[in-house]
Amino acid sequence: MQVGTRRGFLVAAAAITASASVGACRKRGANDDPLDVPASANLPAARESVAADGTTIVLGDPAAPLAVRLYEDLSCPACAEFETEGTGPYLKRAARNNALQLQFTLGSFLGPGSKFAANALRAAVDQGKFAEYHHVLYSHQVHARKSGGFTRDRLLALAVLVEGLRGPEFDAAVQETKYREFVEASDEALGDSPAESTPTMEINGALVKEGSRALYTDRNRLYRHLKKASGA
Secondary structure, eight states: OEEEETTEEEEOOOOOOOOOOOOOSSOOOTTSOTTOOOTTOOOOOOOEEEOTTSSOEEESOTTOSOEEEEEEETTOHHHHHHHHTSSHHHHHHHHHTTSOEEEEEEEOTTOHHHHHHHHHHHHHHHTTOHHHHHHHHHHTHHHHHHTTSOOHHHHHHHHTTSTTTOSHHHHHHHHTTTTHHHHHHHHHHHHHSSOOEESEEEETTEEOOGGGGGGGTOHHHHHHHHHHHHTO
């Protein structure tokens, strides 16, 4: 796995492990564990908000006692792997299933493209489309990097893939970098945090250490870890 750091890119020797599938032979009822949510679950969109600190984007109930914070940079290849092939999608499903609040601190230390992307994502919160747009950007990150990174025009073009996102308000926010102060403050928050690389995960304020990288790749191991953290 490639890991982005504030000192540049650090190439780690860890490979993405395919996440184990959840057994599908039992009937799921209303009282099932909300953390044990399969990829096939039909779930409503999670609530999207900006926390009182002004730098954290929250998916799910901000009052949920179980909180997972992700430190990311939209231009970081390791973040794209985590969000498309690792346990990132599982965490979003858990937030949609009211099992936890998922917090994002978006860094932009990898260049102007990261700043433009963080600004666009903040604008997407206003439309209730952060989660969908976040997925689209990471899914197209490789192509964007090969083409010079995220530009305002490319961010608007990708926004077309999220139904209902494009419009005068969103377009102006992207073109004019409306949330410049948010971008800078969020990057500073990441810099002041214990995170030394991206992606980095915190669970209820406890940093997931380097020796626990499997939590970024193995859905079942992360599920068990979250169960323990929740006290269940």
